[in-house]
Amino acid sequence: MNMKIPFGKIPYVYPIPITLLGANVNGKPNYATIGDLGLMGINPALVCVSSHRDHYTNVGILENGTFSLNFPTTAMLAASDYCGVVSGREADKGALFENFYGELGTAPMIRACPVSLECRVLQEFSVQHRQMFLAEVHCAYVDEACLVEKDGKKQIADLTRLDPILYALDNRYYAIGQPIGMGYSEAKKFIREKP
Amino acid sequence: MNMKIPFGKIPYVYPIPITLLGANVNGKPNYATIGDLGLMGINPALVCVSSHRDHYTNVGILENGTFSLNFPTTAMLAASDYCGVVSGREADKGALFENFYGELGTAPMIRACPVSLECRVLQEFSVQHRQMFLAEVHCAYVDEACLVEKDGKKQIADLTRLDPILYALDNRYYAIGQPIGMGYSEAKKFIREKP
Numbered sequence: 001m002n003m004k005i006p007f008g009k010i011p012y013v014y015p016i017p018i019t020l021l022g023a024n025v026n027g028k029p030n031y032a033t034i035g036d037l038g039l040m041g042i043n044p045a046l047v048c049v050s051s052h053r054d055h056y057t058n059v060g061i062l063e064n065g066t067f068s069l070n071f072p073t074t075a076m077l078a079a080s081d082y083c084g085v086v087s088g089r090e091a092d093k094g095a096l097f098e099n100f101y102g103e104l105g106t107a108p109m110i111r112a113c114p115v116s117l118e119c120r121v122l123q124e125f126s127v128q129h130r131q132m133f134l135a136e137v138h139c140a141y142v143d144e145a146c147l148v149e150k151d152g153k154k155q156i157a158d159l160t161r162l163d164p165i166l167y168a169l170d171n172r173y174y175a176i177g178q179p180i181g182m183g184y185s186e187a188k189k190f191i192r193e194k195p
Numbered sequence: 196m197n198m199k200i201p202f203g204k205i206p207y208v209y210p211i212p213i214t215l216l217g218a219n220v221n222g223k224p225n226y227a228t229i230g231d232l233g234l235m236g237i238n239p240a241l242v243c244v245s246s247h248r249d250h251y252t253n254v255g256i257l258e259n260g261t262f263s264l265n266f267p268t269t270a271m272l273a274a275s276d277y278c279g280v281v282s283g284r285e286a287d288k289g290a291l292f293e294n295f296y297g298e299l300g301t302a303p304m305i306r307a308c309p310v311s312l313e314c315r316v317l318q319e320f321s322v323q324h325r326q327m328f329l330a331e332v333h334c335a336y337v338d339e340a341c342l343v344e345k346d347g348k349k350q351i352a353d354l355t356r357l358d359p360i361l362y363a364l365d366n367r368y369y370a371i372g373q374p375i376g377m378g379y380s381e382a383k384k385f386i387r388e389k390p
Contacts, residue, residue: 003339011240038233040245041325045204050235081381130236140205144198171378177370186276
């Protein structure tokens with residue numbers, strides 16, 4: 001018997017993907033570490049991010065209507081944790097990384113990250129102090145070293161290569177584990193095994 | 196030099212947490228496998244989920260203004276994949292699991308999942324065919340076997356115990372890896388190492 005313990009109003013989503021949220025603030029790149037984000041659909045390509053309205057990064061997102069999501073590797077753990085601790089009002093976090101820009105021109109991205117998503121805000125809405133930005137991914141940028149060829153086409157390597165930083169509300173960071181199956185094919189086993 | 200390859204409008208958020216989105220539809224529990232969700236803040240406890248407006252589950256979410264997010268273990272991989280392949284219009288997916296309800300009374304949850312979040316919709320909004328639900332977590336339910344005691348207080352075990360299913364847009368499922376650090380303490384190493 002699985003006894004269930006009520007734990008209160010805790011949004012225990014897991015794992016949480018660690019990203020560096022990028023925006024130009026007063027014309028300079030700034031990055032804040034956040035896990036408050038989610039994929040909201042593939043076509044159209046939607047993401048939603050949430051950030052406290054007092055955060056320095058929000059100023060730039062509102063000013064430009066653009067931002068980026070950069071996925072660091074575990075080798076970037078210390079720098080990623082640092083960008084979640086120190087405000088852009090106090091430190092020049094853009095200077096920590098080699099930056100690049102895409103077509104939108106105002107969403108700074110981090111060259112050292114395997115994947116960066118250049119995003120354009122569609123809607124902004126708030127609940128108390130949380131400011132949420134629903135955005136379209138204008139373009140995903142992938143490190144050439146993280147592409148593999150399959151059936152003559154380039155595709156993004158598996159997550160063990162991308163080596164992301166995961167997080168949970170137990171305040172621990174985690175690495176990714178091994179592949180355990182393929183989407184839409186595990187179901188066949190279930191149908192076969194069902195009594 | 197890290198060469199960056201533009202990959203188009205692909206929302207390559209990773210890893211994607213696999214969840215079973217639960218709702219009562221016409222008075223019966225139904226579950227749909229989704230990865231289109233995100234934590235939107237801890238206090239208030241916010242999550243956002245997205246689901247195609249034609250999905251059967253959406254009918255129940257709109258009817259009751261409640262839903263649940265259930266986090267399966269890797270042992271539940273085949274059943275979880277199945278719930279993303281077959282519609283509640285064709286199969287009684289509620290019958291696959293032992294269900295329970297919380298205070299809200301209309302958000303069915305899965306007893307076999309280590310963590311379930313009972314949610315109340317605050318706002319609903321759409322982009323094209325995607326319907327998004329911003330919700331407050333009314334209560335998190337945690338399996339007693341997934342609690343550990345620390346400093347005399349019960350807390351949720353680490354992710355290697357919760358054993359979640361992760362996903363990426365390469366259509367692979369993954370297991371969680373090992374803990375690699377603690378939040379807000381890795382930054383100290385960075386400050387020490389900074390030139």
